[in-house]
Amino acid sequence: MGWLGPAEMEALRLSLRVSFWATLITLPLGVFVAYALARWRFPGRQVLNGLVHLPLILPPVVTGYLLLLTFGIQGPLGKPLSELGIVFAFRWTGAALAAGIMAFPLMVRAIRLSIEAVDPKLEQAGATLGASRLLVFGTVTLPMILPGVIAGAILAFAKAMGEFGATITFVSNIPGQTQTLPSAVYAFLQVPGGEAAATRLVIISIVIAMSALFLSEYVGRRVARRVAGS
Amino acid sequence: MGWLGPAEMEALRLSLRVSFWATLITLPLGVFVAYALARWRFPGRQVLNGLVHLPLILPPVVTGYLLLLTFGIQGPLGKPLSELGIVFAFRWTGAALAAGIMAFPLMVRAIRLSIEAVDPKLEQAGATLGASRLLVFGTVTLPMILPGVIAGAILAFAKAMGEFGATITFVSNIPGQTQTLPSAVYAFLQVPGGEAAATRLVIISIVIAMSALFLSEYVGRRVARRVAGS
Amino acid sequence: MSLSVQLQHQLPGMALNLDFDAPSGVTVLFGRSGSGKTTVVNAVAGLLRPTAGRVVVDDWVLFDTDQGIWLPPHRRRLGYIFQEGRLFPHLTVRQNLNYGRWFAPRGAQRESPDRVIEMLGIGHLLGRRPAMLSGGEKQRVAIGRALLACPRLILADEPLAALDDARKAEILPYFERLRDEVSVPILYVTHSAAEVARLATSVVALQDGRVVRHGPASDVLADPSVAPAGVRAVGAVLQVRVAAHHDDGLSELNAGGAQLFLPRIPHRIGEELRIRIPAQEVILSNKPPEGLSALNVLSGEVDAIRAGEGPGAIVSVRTPAGIVLARVTRRSVAALELQQGSTCYTVIKTVALAPQDVGGRVRAP
Amino acid sequence: MSLSVQLQHQLPGMALNLDFDAPSGVTVLFGRSGSGKTTVVNAVAGLLRPTAGRVVVDDWVLFDTDQGIWLPPHRRRLGYIFQEGRLFPHLTVRQNLNYGRWFAPRGAQRESPDRVIEMLGIGHLLGRRPAMLSGGEKQRVAIGRALLACPRLILADEPLAALDDARKAEILPYFERLRDEVSVPILYVTHSAAEVARLATSVVALQDGRVVRHGPASDVLADPSVAPAGVRAVGAVLQVRVAAHHDDGLSELNAGGAQLFLPRIPHRIGEELRIRIPAQEVILSNKPPEGLSALNVLSGEVDAIRAGEGPGAIVSVRTPAGIVLARVTRRSVAALELQQGSTCYTVIKTVALAPQDVGGRVRAP
Amino acid sequence: RAESVLVFAAASLKTALDAIAPGFEAETGHEVTVSYAASSVLARQIQAGAPAELFISANENWMDVLQTEGLVESASRVDLLGNGLVLIGAPGSDRAEIEAGFDLTTRLGGGYLAMALVDAVPAGVYGKAALQGLGLWNDVQGQVAQTDNVRAALALVAAGAAPLGIVYRSDARAEDRVGVVGTIPAEFHPPIIYPAALTLSATPGAQAFLTYLQSDTAQAEFLRQGFSLPEG
Numbered sequence A, B: 001m002g003w004l005g006p007a008e009m010e011a012l013r014l015s016l017r018v019s020f021w022a023t024l025i026t027l028p029l030g031v032f033v034a035y036a037l038a039r040w041r042f043p044g045r046q047v048l049n050g051l052v053h054l055p056l057i058l059p060p061v062v063t064g065y066l067l068l069l070t071f072g073i074q075g076p077l078g079k080p081l082s083e084l085g086i087v088f089a090f091r092w093t094g095a096a097l098a099a100g101i102m103a104f105p106l107m108v109r110a111i112r113l114s115i116e117a118v119d120p121k122l123e124q125a126g127a128t129l130g131a132s133r134l135l136v137f138g139t140v141t142l143p144m145i146l147p148g149v150i151a152g153a154i155l156a157f158a159k160a161m162g163e164f165g166a167t168i169t170f171v172s173n174i175p176g177q178t179q180t181l182p183s184a185v186y187a188f189l190q191v192p193g194g195e196a197a198a199t200r201l202v203i204i205s206i207v208i209a210m211s212a213l214f215l216s217e218y219v220g221r222r223v224a225r226r227v228a229g230s
Numbered sequence C, D: 001m002s003l004s005v006q007l008q009h010q011l012p013g014m015a016l017n018l019d020f021d022a023p024s025g026v027t028v029l030f031g032r033s034g035s036g037k038t039t040v041v042n043a044v045a046g047l048l049r050p051t052a053g054r055v056v057v058d059d060w061v062l063f064d065t066d067q068g069i070w071l072p073p074h075r076r077r078l079g080y081i082f083q084e085g086r087l088f089p090h091l092t093v094r095q096n097l098n099y100g101r102w103f104a105p106r107g108a109q110r111e112s113p114d115r116v117i118e119m120l121g122i123g124h125l126l127g128r129r130p131a132m133l134s135g136g137e138k139q140r141v142a143i144g145r146a147l148l149a150c151p152r153l154i155l156a157d158e159p160l161a162a163l164d165d166a167r168k169a170e171i172l173p174y175f176e177r178l179r180d181e182v183s184v185p186i187l188y189v190t191h192s193a194a195e196v197a198r199l200a201t202s203v204v205a206l207q208d209g210r211v212v213r214h215g216p217a218s219d220v221l222a223d224p225s226v227a228p229a230g231v232r233a234v235g236a237v238l239q240v241r242v243a244a245h246h247d248d249g250l251s252e253l254n255a256g257g258a259q260l261f262l263p264r265i266p267h268r269i270g271e272e273l274r275i276r277i278p279a280q281e282v283i284l285s286n287k288p289p290e291g292l293s294a295l296n297v298l299s300g301e302v303d304a305i306r307a308g309e310g311p312g313a314i315v316s317v318r319t320p321a322g323i324v325l326a327r328v329t330r331r332s333v334a335a336l337e338l339q340q341g342s343t344c345y346t347v348i349k350t351v352a353l354a355p356q357d358v359g360g361r362v363r364a365p
Numbered sequence E: 001r002a003e004s005v006l007v008f009a010a011a012s013l014k015t016a017l018d019a020i021a022p023g024f025e026a027e028t029g030h031e032v033t034v035s036y037a038a039s040s041v042l043a044r045q046i047q048a049g050a051p052a053e054l055f056i057s058a059n060e061n062w063m064d065v066l067q068t069e070g071l072v073e074s075a076s077r078v079d080l081l082g083n084g085l086v087l088i089g090a091p092g093s094d095r096a097e098i099e100a101g102f103d104l105t106t107r108l109g110g111g112y113l114a115m116a117l118v119d120a121v122p123a124g125v126y127g128k129a130a131l132q133g134l135g136l137w138n139d140v141q142g143q144v145a146q147t148d149n150v151r152a153a154l155a156l157v158a159a160g161a162a163p164l165g166i167v168y169r170s171d172a173r174a175e176d177r178v179g180v181v182g183t184i185p186a187e188f189h190p191p192i193i194y195p196a197a198l199t200l201s202a203t204p205g206a207q208a209f210l211t212y213l214q215s216d217t218a219q220a221e222f223l224r225q226g227f228s229l230p231e232g
């Protein structure tokens, strides 16, 4: 990648790191929330569902601003967390938080649809064979929804790679800390003649996201084939 | 809604119109593409898959810019289309195009997961009973994936309601023509003292999107219950 | 109408390679679990595309690798009763039943839905969805769905396995009627000797994807070495005519001049029937028996004695009614001094001639 | 161990309201399709939570609305063989079989997987996934999975319906062994008279969600009005001891002093068995029969004559071996001048005593 | 004849133009529609044939590009407005004179300086130039938090996430959660100019509006919003 400047390499590395961790950390939570929404009836279920979808509905800037107010240094969550040593403001962790939150609805939707497609009769069969709820989840539900989980994770990763509005509003653009690929692209597009540089970065984004996509297709298909037995 | 000015009412109406048509028009295409990706093997399948996901990966500004270049008045597609009387540039139709394209990956993913969960054995049963492929799709597959289609459509609608980056880049922010709710929010956020107005608009977005969401939950659940028979 | 099937296909763990021509009527596919029955049925249905082969119903080529013909399933006009039901979960029972009718060509011969629903006893379920049905109810709806599709070929994969005997007895005559009156060719998978005996025009016995025995039902049933359900299902099939219905609940049959009594059957006087006499229900005597509760005694001459591996032997006796088979012990063969040509009497219990062994006439294959 | 079930539940279209106490052994649930059998089994398994009721296995309360006890399914230690298989599609056959074992408590009595796999004939399938199995193969794996879960209670919902007779004959003894040696209580749904006769300790007949008849297997089987598979399944059950195995392939049994011959059975000499004698296989004679191929003749005295609705009657004959039932026509009853107290001879074909009607000893309920 | 005029204007002008346009409409009967977005976005749209009649940019670069490409009437181009940069901090911050050697680093105290993107967004470009002019850039450049627009930089300070920020004077004025620490002297950065020009499709109505924007009424409103008038 000789044609990438050091700053651009930095942005690329950072974007990968941010998206990776955003996906990885939100994944278990996403599975849990998707399961709860798909299988449990509890008061506040609709509220949770709405909350999960909020980042999708809100303009990203607004999400970023709300994050800033909540997880900023002075924020009601940011302050106590920073005393515990968990700082989001102006850190790549904040970028990951923003990306994770923006990608969360997509992930949850995908996983939830998969869970709803699992025949509860198979879970019942697991239970009669002595597996507790959690074990049934781990041995029956989870393996069966794996294609959906993978799809959800990749969707989230792709979204995280492209996320910009919420990230820059929340953690701004600090080269090496929070300057992700999309921020760099945005910056190039602001100035006349920046298109060439922007194109280069966009191509890189595409290549990465497509690779992730193909990989997920491949893995998802293998898993699905195992289940379908064709 | 006495507390909404006429310009804001205009933006709200436009957003609803744009999102509605964006969803409605892309839905059949989304179902078709999802079906093709889920059930057919053809050369270029992965390319199609990548293409569908592109808007998710690209920063919205880039998508908008590409749309501007392609569907603009001078664009390679925009020019011939405009001779046919189909103009996207700086029209609400362009906003709908942008919203539809941005929402497309979400819609396709949701529908595709549902299709993959339909047991092909049921489709086979339909075929043995004399239904052609298309009729099997209409009488077996489609009714069974309805919850997923609804989920996909609502996700797309919500996304379209919140879409901003691509829209403003492609069709600008012309009140009454292309100024959707998020564009209006953006404009308010760019000037001192605009926060109150922005907040108002954001709340309206949330209310609408949440209503759509609850409606979809309700409908989806009814459909699912019919199928599961519980 | 006849059915001709010729298939080659490789499955993981099994190679399918078979070839049979079945006359009109019901062809029973028979074989142990995993012998390839469902695979054959799927190939006939077009759900599986075999490497090579040919499937012809009458003169209608459904599939032929040589001619490059392969009709897709929906153009084969099938009524496939799947081994696992496969009801449409999103449709009510009524809609499931009507599904095939929606797509049947206008001119197709139509069954009366009311009659089928009545026979299957699913009238009270019409508004429900499959998830709310019991196992047997599902299977009955699946049968109804296939029958109502106005099929030109019926594929039935263990259609009655999940049903109780009473229900079976209600449904079996319906398949007979399809065979005899409507003359729809039927490919029928079953493990039940009673069903084989009653329905089969010809039997194809499969083993590991190959045909190990194939012939008219009466031949296969008479052969202890391949009889579908083992030696206990061996029996003779006699052509008889209904002679009279008596007041004490018995029906009288004329079998080549000889009388046979059995519990009342619904058939009209003069109707021709075929009746299966299980070999193990027949007792032999070397003198005219007296004082026995059994009402049916046919005298005849021993035609052959086939001793099997075990303690038993199958004795064929040529009686005026036709060949009757008796399964007795070799010890009895010795005690009664039976040998080819001896005169002997076959004693058949009246009640052993159960209605389930009596079927409508089958034209000679 | 005993099983006590008491349930009230409302299903759309059917109210379940039943109450039965079953002794240790196999309790067969029997009834027409849709009568509520699977629903009862599901309630015992904890998959359905009835409105009210109580389920107790021995002293172990699984469910009791009064005491507010409801054990979740995974704590009931079940081996549930579902009517529809329900194999885990993402696991191989081997993993499916092992599934229950992963969660069984350490100390649980373990079946040998090899033995179960051998019996079910699924050794060659271990690496496959369920989608690549035939219908019968799936069902066999489902049986294996339940048996290998080290269950304290087995629920079997028509476990053998999809299997051929030969395979059934291989699996049935295994259930007998569970019943007799391991003494796991078994709730068993079947439509097969042979299975009822062979396995059932007690029979619960359901109709529309209610118990219409309940009692020891031998009583229920002897009663033509409720016998599981209709009048053809009526039969007597005799307690016998294996006396000898003869060279000509016959085994000799001692039934209360009388001799009975039947094709060779695998049981050891001296072993106690129960043997079902189907009423319709018994011929009556009013003189000592001569020259008949049937080797078994028990003389006795008519105990009762029950005439049914049809042309038949069930005659109970008190013989040294016990009560033997014979199903004959009323015409024969008249012809033989049978009445209570008459002396008569019951003639039973050797080959009619089929191995499938012979089971290991069942302790008196 | 009443006309409908489509104006493309930098988003930061929204408040001012929304206040001015009704006066013009009442006076002339023309109808003004303004599309507010980032200057870069609007300029690209004009390149792609947008039906805008009047373009008001927040910086000169994009106007220069359009002019070079012949997409605007060179003759109509005017420097409509000017603006100034201020250093902002928490409300009630001590005011200070900003000059060479200003101890920005100390005041930041390890925190971040909020600015718009320093290489892309006009406010950021001007701000960076000013800091370079003041000789402070090298010290603070590792501590600059850049946002995609200047209002987001303001928000960072308003939310207390960043102790200090550099924004337009016009932005700082209306936000009471920030206080102005000091004005950055104009000599340290290139003149901040909002150029305006008519496009090739401009109608007389657009011409009239451009003229109106230079009227005293309009300019009074601009001044009230914190803008300045360009010298000359």
Ligand SMILES: Nc1ncnc2c1ncn2[C@@H]1O[C@H](COP(=O)(O)OP(=O)(O)OP(=O)(O)O)[C@@H](O)[C@H]1O
Binding pocket: B229, B230, C131, C132, C133, C134, C135, C136, C137, D011, D012, D013, D014, D031, D032, D033, D034, D035, D036, D037, D038, D039, D040, D083
């Ligand atoms: N989930 C359900 N919801 C509503 N009704 C049901 C449901 N499952 C079964 N039923 C009804 O309850 C009755 C009893 O069903 P059940 O499955 O217990 O029958 P079954 O005796 O097992 O019959 P089969 O021999 O056909 O399996 C039937 O009439 C059936 O239609």
Ligand SMILES: Nc1ncnc2c1ncn2[C@@H]1O[C@H](COP(=O)(O)OP(=O)(O)OP(=O)(O)O)[C@@H](O)[C@H]1O
Binding pocket: A229, C011, C012, C013, C014, C031, C032, C033, C034, C035, C036, C037, C038, C039, C040, C083, D131, D132, D133, D134, D135, D136, D137, D162
């Ligand atoms: N989809 C499949 N892929 C690979 N092998 C299969 C598949 N389906 C079936 N088989 C195997 O092919 C063989 C024949 O299967 P088939 O279903 O035709 O048996 P069957 O005769 O119908 O048995 P059953 O009476 O148990 O239903 C079996 O050994 C089975 O394991």
Ligand SMILES: [Mg+2]
Binding pocket: C037, C038, C039, C083, C157, D134, D135, D136
């Ligand atoms: Mg099969």
Ligand SMILES: [Mg+2]
Binding pocket: C134, C135, C136, D037, D038, D039, D083, D157
């Ligand atoms: Mg059932």
